Amino acid sequence: MERVAIVGTGQTKHTSTRGDVSIGGLVREAALRALADADMTWDDIDAVVIGKAPDFFEGVMMPELYLADALGAIGKPMFRVHTAGSVGGSTAIVASELVSSGVHERVLTLAFEKQSESEAMWALSFAIPFQPPMHAGAGGYFAPHIRSYMQRSKAPDHIGILVALKDRLNACKNPYAHLHEKDATFESIKDSIMLWDPIRYSETCPSSDGAFAMVLTNEKGGDDAAAAGRPPAWVKGTAMRSEPTMFAGRDQVSPLGGQLCSKDVYAQAGITNPRAEVDVVEMYVPFSWFEPMWLENLGFCEEGEGWRLVEDGVTEMTGDLPVNCSGGVLSTNPIGASGMIRFGEAAMQVRGQCGEHQIDGVRTAVGHAYGGGSQFFAMWVLGSEKP
Amino acid sequence: MRDVAIIAFAQTKHRRSYEGTSEVEFLAPVLQEVQAKAGLEKKDIDFVCSGSSDYLAGQAFSFVVTLDAYGPWPPITESHVDMDGAWALYEAWVKMQTGKIDTALIYAYGKSSPGSIRRVLTRQLEPYYTQPLWPDSVALAALQARVGLDAGTWTEEQMAEVAATSRRNAKGNPFAQVVDDAEPATLLSKDYFVDPLRVHDCPPITDGAAAVIMVAGDKAKELTDRPAWIRGIDHRIDPAALGVRDLTVSPSAQLAAEKAGVADGNVDVAELHAPFTHQEIILRNALGLGDGVDVNPSGGALAANPVMTAGLIRFGELADRISRGEADRGVAHATSGACLQQNLVAVLEGE
């Protein structure tokens, strides 16, 4: 298997409405930045892999067909992935496999969402006849599972607030993040409206327009980048897992799919103690409580202990396992791109490109995405050393 | 490249409508059948990949629910593309090349019956200048057909010949939907549907599903006497806007065929995903298929056209033909987008 290196990343400034660009203009920005970072031009790219969440958001079925021009894909392979919320992660994994398989040498991968073209509550959950009404969108779906977590782990109520505060303040160090709430405090989050009890407004994610792109190359490309003073992030493992949305006895707090996905990816990367060996994590946390839930699900601690890591500040930028230094999904959420932002921020941490939200000396980083009803998982482990 | 073969194929009996049957209900038997044919169970399958479109069903994340038809438990390694199932097969093929997996189940489904497929497909057009006009798939194909008729690249008689051959071939395909013995002259005597296209130039509206199982290396030989080996596979895309393209040719299909190595040997059979009659002619030219090639012995997309699925079916039909010893080397093709915008080409061989 060919080694895979990430030699370029690029993203848009995420915001609620990118009123100055078309959909093509939006994706193009992220792609151009990734190409510039990789010191490449369109001609250097062999294939394009694109991902986004449901086509209803922009009302364009298979938008990759129309985006072929904007992404320099004419005459090239153009591939479209859709695995619900995990799509940004799985798209990056498909791109990495195009390289690791030896099929291509240099692949551009990109994920986007321009949510302002419609409205999330509509696009994600318009009513389907005869189906039980969702009553309250994604939050209404996930809130009972968060309550189950609180019950099972005996976590105190303020854990979600701590996570939200951390991510909002981290986002202020990330110029590309959507929300820059410099004045956020524990109290301001605590006092925000309880939307879907136990989820407060400030513990939820925004709705964003945004795109993220990466350039992946084979070993030679990675070596060349390193020689040119642009050290790459090396892919040390990738994994995906899926399970049914609803089935009898399903553990929706710590789905088996997520556990198996993390075990698989750590094994590939030679990680036996993730808490000790992973330097930084970008995980998919659309509601604050998912941080402690995923910490347990992804094997960073024992079951029921995730909230203690949060409370002890372990996941702060100053802690020993910083989580979502970028501000995470809680601060930036162009849905189809959110998974790729996690994967890409992990690459940026390894490459030392994060500026104010950089953790010193990152050697191993994890990117994580999930989707559907906590049923689709995608992860990768990146390292500064060639595997 | 690692040797990878298709060893089993199953599909629905394609028909105008499976209305009243949910996607899970009509897909599940196909998934069960393909596993039985391959002699594999869920525990033997390393990877599942599917192709479908939310827009056909009118539901966001429709593929999420449909995965239940497979019973993905314990959790599986799985992916989904919003493309024809042929691209899902491509993703699985790439994954096999990494050496991470040895077996894959690929499925696709498309039910056009819940909506107006002609209107639904307008949603895949460029969204600013084109979508708001609602130019339907038949109208766009008709514009393409006219260009070739005007240029003398094909004639209405040749188009009718394609339709007649497809329908006649489909008599040997128990899963086909449009099957008859109509002579080209009879077809040509009918009125235009969307001038210059007659009904016989257009694909039927179909509900259908299909699945294949693909296996790498020696395992393929253990499981079947005559695997259909994938010797080359590639896909390419052209611009979306019809106005800048020469609609009488398909540069992306031609390039994909070159990369897949179509011309590296004799081609016995080609299963081409040509929803409209003139598109089969374009593809024959783009792929360099001579008169000796048996094109669409299954009847092709003109005999049954489940959207998102018809391309994957081409792979299954060709693989079955090779496995039965009726062909040694063939070409499978899938398309996506208006007027053959995106094309995937593969070469399959017996031993």
Place this chain on the structure above:
Amino acid sequence: MSDVVTAPPLTLPDRLSSIDEPVKSIRTPAAVRYTYSPGQAPSEFLYKVAQKQLTGRKCPQCTKVYIPPRETCPTCGVTTLPDIIDLPDVGTVTSFCVVNVQFYGQAMEVPYVGALILIDGSDIPLMHLLQEVDVETVHMGMRVEAVWVDEGDMGPTLESIKYFRPNGEPDADWNSYKDNV
């Protein structure tokens, strides 16, 4: 930020450059129409609902009872047993969410409770509304019963159940529902 994305300026014909308010956005309303059918097993279930009867189907392999019934078991991938199992309209709250804000396309008065309810005799909870209850007192393990709409309004939809409400029974034993929390 880097300037690689800065688009080069356009050169415009005079007639355009003299226009003060160029178009920056367009509205493209779109309606795509479908006829939706939930399929055989759900239809069967909903007809029974219209007769005030909840039903489920059992998987022959894992023996779990599904409500709404499935044609195919989502974990085993096998066809469920054809027998329709009648289920009562009472169950246990396994988890819930208190909704305090109006959402797109629905007109519930806030606050209201969306609860996962494990119907007795089934193995998977159903999401529905919980009312006639002080939201402060809702808790896991609470026993609840269906309140059906008036006879004349009954139809093949889960909305034939207006909501669930506490039925006064003591809380369910944790072990009876812990697999669904």
Place this chain on the structure above:
Amino acid sequence: MAEVEVLRAPLVVEYPFTRTTGPVIGAFFTALREGFIVGIRGSDGRVIVPPFEYDPQTSEPLTEIVEVADEGEIVSWAWSGEPLEGQPLDHPFGWALIKLDGADTGFLHVVDGPKEQLRTGVRVKARWAAEREGSINDIEAFEVIA
């Protein structure tokens, strides 16, 4: 299981999408609102109508907006006997790729019949809507001119 008559209900997926255009697409719609048509010059010198943001061959951004005529000739056409919901005309009409004077590519729009007059090479001219807002429908249809 006894087969029951399955349930059916209409499902309408409907939304008034708002699309921000960016400057190039915006220039085209601005022109339409003002009653004229523009294209853009491609890297090969061709004038592309409607304007692409990025060159179909080189992928580089295109910048030179060019005014073209609101009349030209049909390069391909098709006759739609039964219009579908949403299409510009509610009676039978022609679809056409139209090469406007000053342009080098085909512009997709509709031609308001009669069918007998439609053929490749025939000249057509835009019929403008009285009220224009910056939309492809600001051109109601093209009509055959002598």
